[in-house]
Amino acid sequence: MPSSQVVNSYVNEGFKDTAQKTDSYPQKEHIIKMRDGDTLQIEMSVDGAQTVAPLSPRITVTFHNVSKVINVPAKMIDPSSKERFIERKLLDQVSGQIQPGQLAALMGPSGCGKTTLLNTLAGRALNGVTGNVWFNNQSYERSMKRKLAYVLQQDSFFEQLTVKQQLTYTCLLRLPNHLSKKDKLTQVEQIIDQLRIRGCANTPIKLISGGEKKRVNIGTELLTNPSVIFLDEPTSGLDSTSAVALIDVLRELAMQGKTIVTSIHQPSSQIFQSFDQFILLADGKTIFMGKPSDALLYFATLGHHSPPQYNPADYVMDLVNQDMKIREELKEAYLQNKINTNVKTISNQLQQQQYQYSTVGRQYLLAEPSGDVADLTNLDNVNLIPAKHESKWPIGFLPQLLILTSRAFRLSGKTQFTRLSFIQVICISVITGLCWLRMDFAENTIPDRSSFTFFIMAFWPLETLFSGLLSFPSERGVIEKERASGSYRLSSYFLAKSLAEAPLKFILPTLYFIIAYWMANMNNNFGIFLAIHGFQLLSILVAESLGLFLGATLKNLEHGITAATILLMSLMLVGGFYVRNLPHWLGVWGKWVSFFKYSYDACLQLQFSGRHHYKCVDGTYVPSCRNNPNGTFVSDEALQYFDIGLNVGLNFLVLFGMFVGFRFLAYLSLRFVNNNSGRT
Numbered sequence: 001m002p003s004s005q006v007v008n009s010y011v012n013e014g015f016k017d018t019a020q021k022t023d024s025y026p027q028k029e030h031i032i033k034m035r036d037g038d039t040l041q042i043e044m045s046v047d048g049a050q051t052v053a054p055l056s057p058r059i060t061v062t063f064h065n066v067s068k069v070i071n072v073p074a075k076m077i078d079p080s081s082k083e084r085f086i087e088r089k090l091l092d093q094v095s096g097q098i099q100p101g102q103l104a105a106l107m108g109p110s111g112c113g114k115t116t117l118l119n120t121l122a123g124r125a126l127n128g129v130t131g132n133v134w135f136n137n138q139s140y141e142r143s144m145k146r147k148l149a150y151v152l153q154q155d156s157f158f159e160q161l162t163v164k165q166q167l168t169y170t171c172l173l174r175l176p177n178h179l180s181k182k183d184k185l186t187q188v189e190q191i192i193d194q195l196r197i198r199g200c201a202n203t204p205i206k207l208i209s210g211g212e213k214k215r216v217n218i219g220t221e222l223l224t225n226p227s228v229i230f231l232d233e234p235t236s237g238l239d240s241t242s243a244v245a246l247i248d249v250l251r252e253l254a255m256q257g258k259t260i261v262t263s264i265h266q267p268s269s270q271i272f273q274s275f276d277q278f279i280l281l282a283d284g285k286t287i288f289m290g291k292p293s294d295a296l297l298y299f300a301t302l303g304h305h306s307p308p309q310y311n312p313a314d315y316v317m318d319l320v321n322q323d324m325k326i327r328e329e330l331k332e333a334y335l336q337n338k339i340n341t342n343v344k345t346i347s348n349q350l351q352q353q354q355y356q357y358s359t360v361g362r363q364y365l366l367a368e369p370s371g372d373v374a375d376l377t378n379l380d381n382v383n384l385i386p387a388k389h390e391s392k393w394p395i396g397f398l399p400q401l402l403i404l405t406s407r408a409f410r411l412s413g414k415t416q417f418t419r420l421s422f423i424q425v426i427c428i429s430v431i432t433g434l435c436w437l438r439m440d441f442a443e444n445t446i447p448d449r450s451s452f453t454f455f456i457m458a459f460w461p462l463e464t465l466f467s468g469l470l471s472f473p474s475e476r477g478v479i480e481k482e483r484a485s486g487s488y489r490l491s492s493y494f495l496a497k498s499l500a501e502a503p504l505k506f507i508l509p510t511l512y513f514i515i516a517y518w519m520a521n522m523n524n525n526f527g528i529f530l531a532i533h534g535f536q537l538l539s540i541l542v543a544e545s546l547g548l549f550l551g552a553t554l555k556n557l558e559h560g561i562t563a564a565t566i567l568l569m570s571l572m573l574v575g576g577f578y579v580r581n582l583p584h585w586l587g588v589w590g591k592w593v594s595f596f597k598y599s600y601d602a603c604l605q606l607q608f609s610g611r612h613h614y615k616c617v618d619g620t621y622v623p624s625c626r627n628n629p630n631g632t633f634v635s636d637e638a639l640q641y642f643d644i645g646l647n648v649g650l651n652f653l654v655l656f657g658m659f660v661g662f663r664f665l666a667y668l669s670l671r672f673v674n675n676n677s678g679r680t
């Protein structure tokens with residue numbers, strides 16, 4: 001914890017900064033509250049209202065000679081190439097420094113490396129990266145994640161949630177244990193006000209506008225009160241008014257002392273001039289770093305004059321998007337200018353005379369950091385690396401599990417229980433019931449009872465396997481984003497999903513089962529009814545687990561659907577219902593791998609158990625009826641007609657084992673199969 005002297009100067013400075021820039025905030029009273037940990041809060045009474053303005057430590061982001069090289073499959077670049085991989089430099093010796101309170105813009109043509117640089121600064125996708133990134137005077141460590149926020153270009157959310165639900169779940173998951181629930185919810189309310197999304201707070205995210213979505217995306221990251229915010233093209237897809245509003249929000253955040261770095265495509269003149277620092281990249285190299293207002297002056301020194309009344313951002317982008325030659329010139333000119341700018345590196349005055357380009361422009365460039373850690377400062381004297389005993393996670397396993405279960409329950413309820421799904425279930429169950437309507441307890445209904453049993457054991461698992469398969473691909477973006485910011489364990493997510501979805505997955509099949517079972521007039525013993533239903537639910541769980549496993553393993557959805565279809569059809573065919581005499585080489589093992597076989601076998605045994613009396617017809621299915629066509633037989637005799645494998649108990653055990661086994665495999669796949677899209 002910082003000493004009180006540091007706290008006072010920090011609070012005063014932070015406050016003074018804000019006060020200078022926000023004239024509209026009349027401060028009457030400041031109460032300094034200190035909590036455990038490194039976050040300070042000032043409570044100020046603003047015109048009678050109480051506002052809690054949290055402060056986070058000020059962090060200077062410094063990067064020096066950051067380069068990134070990847071090995072790209074050669075065929076991707078040149079189809080005729082004989083090589084396997086070609087080296088590609090995505091970033092080349094990029095350096096810079098962004099101070100707390102600054103809003104820095106990263107610009108450049110598409111593919112110039114903006115996202116790659118942001119990823120690198122935010123500590124993501126660090127393979128092939130060289131150079132240094134410091135936060136204050138400390139090198140990046142994973143444990144600093146909590147002080148950094150990264151707002152991705154894509155707004156990945158569970159879109160069925162409302163804005164407030166989204167922020168509340170994130171807040172409960174990501175704010176540390178020592179804050180009370182009330183404090184956490186207050187934080188949500190503040191973010192809603194700060195980002196001006198009160199009007200849509202109770203609207204599902206799928207219905208809000210693009211600009212609001214961006215702000216929710218930013219709000220989600222702001223909940224943890226980060227010191228540094230990286231944003232990847234937050235204004236893309238927004239109209240100019242929404243873009244200006246968004247940049248205003250970023251400006252306010254910068255005024256709180258946060259360090260903000262954003263990539264941006266085509267800012268309006270107003271937005272462009274509002275940045276404190278502007279870094280222009282081309283082909284992974286810096287070609288300008290300075291104040292936006294100096295950019296045109298700099299390029300003018302190199303002979304590139306902007307027409308009057310032209311948006312400077314557009315001019316600069318046109319310039320770098322022009323032909324290769326100009327780009328190369330600009331790169332070279334920056335290189336030569338920067339050597340001059342950085343006084344520490346001027347070793348030889350004579351060297352300057354060798355320059356081919358005018359170096360008059362050096363006055364318009366910001367000096368690159370020296371790369372010497374001794375030159376770095378730590379304004380608030382904070383240690384950004386938590387002590388060893390501090391947990392990696394903001395909250396414990398059990399609270400994570402409870403919150404994630406509640407969220408999964410809400411989400412899956414919303415997607416499963418639509419009016420349409422109820423209509424669908426009722427229609428299908430009535431149609432099923434009509435097809436097998438009120439079967440007699442007679443010998444000639446044995447095949448129909450068998451087909452009914454197989455149908456109810458196959459229909460729902462089939463549907464569930466596909467929904468399991470699609471489950472991860474649709475959630476993966478959000479989960480990866482949340483996990484990348486260190487919100488929760490994968491195991492909590494996985495367990496929560498299993499716990500929350502299972503009961504919901506049972507409701508519609510139960511409704512279906514009650515209607516169809518009664519209409520078909522199956523075994524009317526209530527215990528048997530429950531047991532058969534139990535097998536139906538267990539096979540649904542097995543199928544779902546298999547679907548989850550395929551979904552987690554196969555990145556490509558089309559591949560997943562194809563694999564699932566082939567697998568399902570094969571398992572159904574060898575399940576013992578369609579083909580009674582499988583070729584020996586297939587039958588000896590095939591039927592044992594089919595989960596349909598176990599539920600079907602068990603339910604057949606249950607269906608014909610209880611020693612009910614069935615009417616004989618002609619002895620086709622029950623040999624004892626051949627000599628006694630008008631007599632009866634005991635239901636268990638019907639089982640002689642079928643090739644039953646294991647008894648009911650063993651069938652249950654195998655199915656249960658499959659359920660647990662496939663679930664576990666799904667978890668392992670999710671954890672270990674590399675599912676990222678291969679981006680840098």
Ligand SMILES: Nc1ncnc2c1ncn2[C@@H]1O[C@H](COP(=O)(O)OP(=O)(O)OP(=O)(O)O)[C@@H](O)[C@H]1O
Nearest residue numbers: 072090109110111112113114115116117678679680
């Ligand atoms: N895994 C990869 N394999 C091959 N090339 C890659 C990979 N990841 C990134 N690249 C390439 O690296 C370059 C820089 O990508 P990056 O996303 O950083 O650019 P950008 O400036 O953010 O582009 P945009 O403005 O279009 O979002 C691009 O040419 C991109 O195609």
